[in-house]
Amino acid sequence: MLDIRFIRENAELVEKKAEQKGYKINIKHLLQLDEDRRRLLAEIEATRAQRNELAEQLKDKKPTEEDLVKGQGFKKKLKELELELDPVETEFNMLLASVPNVFPDDTPLGGEENNREEKKWGDTAEKDFEVIDHLTWGEQHGLIDFERGAKVAGNKFYFLKSDLVELEMALLQFSLGLAKKHGFWLMSVPHMVNTRILEGAGFSARGKEKQVYKIEDEDLNLIATAEIPLTGFFADEILPGAWLPSKMAAWSPAYRVEGGAYGKHNRGLYRVHQFNKVELYVLCLPKDSEDWHQKLLKLEEELCQTLEIPYRIVQIAAGDLGAPAYKKFDVEYFTPVDKTYRELMSCSNVTDYQARRLDIRHKDEQDNTQFVHTLNATLAATSRLLIAIIENHQDKDGKVKIPKALQSYMHGQTTI
Structure with a gap:
């Protein structure tokens, strides 16, 4: 607030x-x-x-x-x-x-269509063969099964099998290792939170703005991202100044109500009710939050470049920011299937919006207490990274080349 x-x-x-x-x-x-x-x-x-x-x-x-x-x-x-x-x-x-957070004057106005492109990276040249979309490819190879997922749990649930499971585990291990290399604490988090923590992080389990699944007859909600429990980790605490910045990286499943969101691209793994995710979270001094925003964005870029995924960065327009965010960037991967960019990662500076709601403060050099600033970034949403890899690393024979950085996690395997 x-x-x-x-x-x-x-x-x-x-x-x-x-x-x-x-x-x-x-x-x-x-x-x-x-x-x-x-x-x-x-x-x-x-x-x-x-x-x-x-x-x-x-x-x-x-x-x-x-x-x-x-x-x-x-x-x-x-x-x-x-x-x-x-x-x-x-x-x-x-x-x-x-009352939503404010935003800086350089933010583009309008909705999603007004998001402003800031940078492009990678090879997006047209291939000399037709790239098969990830869902068709996965079903042809017996590695993705939405039909049985629907039988077991409902629409937009799925099974991954065999090599894709190994590839997903490789992505998780690689991204956690990258976060650790950059000095983040690795965290395992609760997959459920109480309503105070949920709403303190800026999420809702009620009404039209419902984003998460609520547990019946319990004050518990399934998390849509590890950002939520990480926000609650220091709730109602005053942190010594020496603890800042506090940098955390957590793997968890993400449970989303939006699986078949109307009017949104939702083919295959792109928009589902459950996926695995590595989230970065930073608590810092207010004067440092803009710098940390750029550092988190650079870390997302490092992952994409290492995995050779072509991408672009867009600054999110005011009407697409949501209540908590002061400033937000998305990293979008290029898909050669329909030659467009789609969201892969997001990176937000929330300033003191979450900290005020959950009373997270620090002691400054004069021993006064102030609210911290918090930032969050997606390092790896594995369902979408799988799409980006399958569609960008596919060859004429229909095989997918495993990025070199992931091969050691797959016992030297080079293709699927």
């Missing part, structure tokens, strides 16, 4: 940026609730002070009838003020939590 002081001082800016992100927030009403809340809190504080002053005066002294009446009056007034405050504070907190 945003700092209410920032909203007070920049009300028009916050409302405008929220609208440009696609959120209709009544900032005027929020500020009125804030004013009412502060007035009531001040009255409660003043009444408590008067009550305490009376108690101090009556120490070691028998109260008069007038004192008793005065004390009862303070008690009654406090109860009335607290009853008046409760709904105001509840509505204020809900509305404040719904």
Whole structure:
């Protein structure tokens, strides 16, 4: 969430940026609730002070009838003020939590179609043979089975078999090794989180914005990304300054409601309800978050270049950012099947939006506490990396060349 002081001082800016992100927030009403809340809190504080002053005066002294009446009056007034405050504070907190993060002025406006290309890398020249799409190729080789996945669990669930399982495990091991080489702690995380942690990370299991699966009759939700439990790892803690930056890399399954999202490309492994993912997560000083954003993006590029996957980087437009992100880049792989780019990885600077929601702070050099900044990046969504490898490393004979960096994880195997 945003700092209410920032909203007070920049009300028009916050409302405008929220609208440009696609959120209709009544900032005027929020500020009125804030004013009412502060007035009531001040009255409660003043009444408590008067009550305490009376108690101090009556120490070691028998109260008069007038004192008793005065004390009862303070008690009654406090109860009335607290009853008046409760709904105001509840509505204020809900509305404040719904205000999305702002974004920098260099962000392109509009929706997904306005995402701005920043860079391209790799060979996208037309091949002298027809590339078979990953799903057709996988089914022809008996390595991908959506039909049995649907029988067992429903639409957009699948089985991987044989060499593709080994290739997926190679991708996971390689990406975790790359993260470790760059100084990230390797983490294993819970695959379920409570609602406070889920919503603190900026995700929802309710209403139209539902993104995750909720466990029936439990305050538990299946994670859509390891970002969620990693955000909760330091919740309600004050970190020593020496702990920053804290860099974590976690492997986990990702469970997504969006498997067959309407109007989105969803063929085969591209958009499914469950896939494996390595997520990078950084907590840092506010002054360092822009630098860390670029470092995370470079790490994503290093993985793509090492695996020889052609890609481009796009800066995400305001209307496609989502509530938590201040700034976001996507790395999109090139597919020679239909000669276009599709999302492979994302990389977001969330500033202090998650830290405020989950009270994650640090002590600065003057021993004052401040909220940290958090960033997250996809290093490896294996389902989409498999697509990128199958379609970009395919030869005329229909074989897929295993990238050299992965061959040692597959006992020297060079093709599938």
